[in-house]
Amino acid sequence: MSEPDFTLEERAAVYRAIALRRDIRAEFLPDAVSHEVLLRLLGAAHQAPSVGLSQPWRFLVVRSLATRRAVHAAFMRANAEAAATYRAADEQRYRALRLAGILDAPVNLCITCDDAPLRGHGLGRQTMPETARYSTVCAIQNLWLAARAEGLGVGWVSILDPAELRTILSIPDRLTFIAYLCLGYVAEFPMLPDLERVGWESRSPLADVIDFEQYREQ
Amino acid sequence: MSEPDFTLEERAAVYRAIALRRDIRAEFLPDAVSHEVLLRLLGAAHQAPSVGLSQPWRFLVVRSLATRRAVHAAFMRANAEAAATYRAADEQRYRALRLAGILDAPVNLCITCDDAPLRGHGLGRQTMPETARYSTVCAIQNLWLAARAEGLGVGWVSILDPAELRTILSIPDRLTFIAYLCLGYVAEFPMLPDLERVGWESRSPLADVIDFEQYREQ
Numbered sequence: 001m002s003e004p005d006f007t008l009e010e011r012a013a014v015y016r017a018i019a020l021r022r023d024i025r026a027e028f029l030p031d032a033v034s035h036e037v038l039l040r041l042l043g044a045a046h047q048a049p050s051v052g053l054s055q056p057w058r059f060l061v062v063r064s065l066a067t068r069r070a071v072h073a074a075f076m077r078a079n080a081e082a083a084a085t086y087r088a089a090d091e092q093r094y095r096a097l098r099l100a101g102i103l104d105a106p107v108n109l110c111i112t113c114d115d116a117p118l119r120g121h122g123l124g125r126q127t128m129p130e131t132a133r134y135s136t137v138c139a140i141q142n143l144w145l146a147a148r149a150e151g152l153g154v155g156w157v158s159i160l161d162p163a164e165l166r167t168i169l170s171i172p173d174r175l176t177f178i179a180y181l182c183l184g185y186v187a188e189f190p191m192l193p194d195l196e197r198v199g200w201e202s203r204s205p206l207a208d209v210i211d212f213e214q215y216r217e218q
Numbered sequence: 219m220s221e222p223d224f225t226l227e228e229r230a231a232v233y234r235a236i237a238l239r240r241d242i243r244a245e246f247l248p249d250a251v252s253h254e255v256l257l258r259l260l261g262a263a264h265q266a267p268s269v270g271l272s273q274p275w276r277f278l279v280v281r282s283l284a285t286r287r288a289v290h291a292a293f294m295r296a297n298a299e300a301a302a303t304y305r306a307a308d309e310q311r312y313r314a315l316r317l318a319g320i321l322d323a324p325v326n327l328c329i330t331c332d333d334a335p336l337r338g339h340g341l342g343r344q345t346m347p348e349t350a351r352y353s354t355v356c357a358i359q360n361l362w363l364a365a366r367a368e369g370l371g372v373g374w375v376s377i378l379d380p381a382e383l384r385t386i387l388s389i390p391d392r393l394t395f396i397a398y399l400c401l402g403y404v405a406e407f408p409m410l411p412d413l414e415r416v417g418w419e420s421r422s423p424l425a426d427v428i429d430f431e432q433y434r435e436q
Contacts (some may be wrong), residue, residue, distance in 0.1 A: 003238055003407065006367045010231035013224065014367040017232045018262045018360050020221055039424070044236045046424050049362065051376055053411055053419040060429045067431065082344045090339070099342075120419050121308070124317075124376040126300045131376045133348075134355045134397070141359035142236050144267065149224045149232040158269055158342040158349045172433055179352070189221065193271055201271040201338050206257070206264050211278045213285065215390055 017145045020189055024153030027186040028104035037150060038107065041183075044146035050135035051128075052120025057136040058175060060110040065103075067168070071180065072102040074164045075157060082159055097198065100157045105182035110165070111140055112175035136178050143181075153186035235363045238407055242371030245404040246322035255368060256325065259401075262364035268353035269346075270338025275354040276393060278328040283321075285386070289398065290320040292382045293375060300377055315416065318375045323400035328383070329358055330393035354396050361399075371404035 006014070042059055050056060062068060079099060086094045102108060113136040115129065125131055144154045162177045171177055195201050224232070260277055268274060280286060297317060304312045320326060331354040333347065343349055362372045380395045389395055413419050 003409075005369055006231065006235070009227065010234065011367040013228035013231035014235045014363055015258075015262060016228065017224070018265050018364060021265070021267070023267050040233075042428055043424055044233060046427060047236050047239070048359070049239070049241050049374060051374075053413040053421065055422050055427065058427050058429065058433075060431075060433065062431060064431050078345050082341075085340070085344065094341070097341075119422065120413075122303070123300075123312070123315075123413070123418065126303065126377070127296050127379050128376040130351075131374075133352075134358075137352045137355035138359040138362075140352075141266070141356040142363075144356075145232055145360075145363065146236060149229040151223055156267060156269075156349075158346040159344070161345050170432060175433075191221075195271040195338075195341070200341065203271065204273050204337065206261055209264060209273065209276050210260055211276065213278075213280060213282055214388060215276075215278065215393075 017148045021144055021148045022153065022189050022193060024155045024182070024186055025101050025194060026098040027153060027188060027190070028101045028182065028184040029187055030106060031185045033107045033152065033184060041143050041146050041150065045139040045143040048135060048139035048142045050120070051125055051131040052123030054117040054120030054132060054135065056114045056117040056132040057139045058112045058114065060112070060169060062108040062110060063106065068102050068108055070168045071108065071165065074168060075100050075102060075160055078159045078161050093200065097200065099159055101155050101182045102157065105155065105184035107183040109181040109183060110169055110177070111136060111179040111181065112171060113178050114174060115176050133176065133178060140179055140181070147183065151185060152183060153189065155182040157182065235366045239362055239366040240371065240407050240411060242373045242400070242404055243319050243412060244316045245371060245406060245408070246319045246400065246402040247405055248324060249403040251325050251370065251402060259361050259364050259368065263357040263361040266353060266357035266360045268338070269343055269349040270341030272335040272338030272350060272353065274332045274335040274350040275357045276330045276332065278330070278387060280326040280328060281324065286320050286326055288386045289326065289383065292386060293318050293320060293378055296377045296379050311418065315418065316412070317377055319373050319400045320375065323373070323402035325401040327399040327401060328387055328389070328395070329354060329397040329399065330389060331396050332392060333394050351394065351396060358397055358399070365401065369403060370401060371407065373400040375400065
């Protein structure tokens, strides 16, 4: 017994979630995210592919305002340091960017990975141990797309010192910090990526990233 | 002007793609994958989130049988070495696994990442430079889900020596090898992950990977 094929409408829905997903920083609403919805999203993440079926990911749900304030302070420090590396006009442009919604989003998620999982019995990790981390990122993208279909926004905050975050959240030594996400309902999903809308960077044509049979010279 | 919300049917389709996606190794059909379908899948990948909108990924499409044979030989060597690390019964179980469809799948994809992309102007990579690679993995998961909705299977082969693959495919020095994928239509999508079906590993309960506010002791 096998599943019926995806209808054209179902296929279009998958492509729609992929096309309309955005990295949300400024549009979070304070509306509560129910436990039920949160578990659906984490359930989508947990269905990601994983090397050797090791499922090496771990999801820490943070709703505590005190914890989010500590993470936000860490973000502000890392962001000030990042801003100082730009010169003149670029620094002004950088400082004007809105890059995280840690305090606005009612739910934050810290995603970690066990780099040496017992599960999976090592299969597939001997030549490429980094695939445990990559599996964890696949889980994040599953969650991101499910969230978009549910009308929830996700923002990935990478302007954080991993060592500082490890201290704030008491991340166990055996786990590697992969991502810090902000999650919540949004006023609206912008049509353009933020960084394109404000002129920081524009999206590249698809043809620029595809090669056939061998790499083109650049 | 903003997009209408996802209907319940659209939402279900996204969850369905996530739930029914499989890592395909044995079920590939020789049916050709058209250029049009391939570009739709790569277009989905290219819509992934990327740190600083850097879009650091690069997709090499390999249809050449000679190239796939060379990669397959590299897989066979890495797989024999991996098998030899298991003992007794585990080695027998490992050797019985079907772990790659490099020659059966009509299309192979080598996914690489530029770890120091000019695009994005460094935004978000100063504290966590590994996010360029993670962005590339998000692109892979987009492609995987779009493929499932199109009725195409994807298999991720991580049992490969990255240095050997770099030589076979002449991967430029500036690019980091992230993943080698097999892609094609399939006879059927198994209901269970292969490794669960054959008893190598089973999927863990969702509750095991979620913590609230702080990490539980283990």
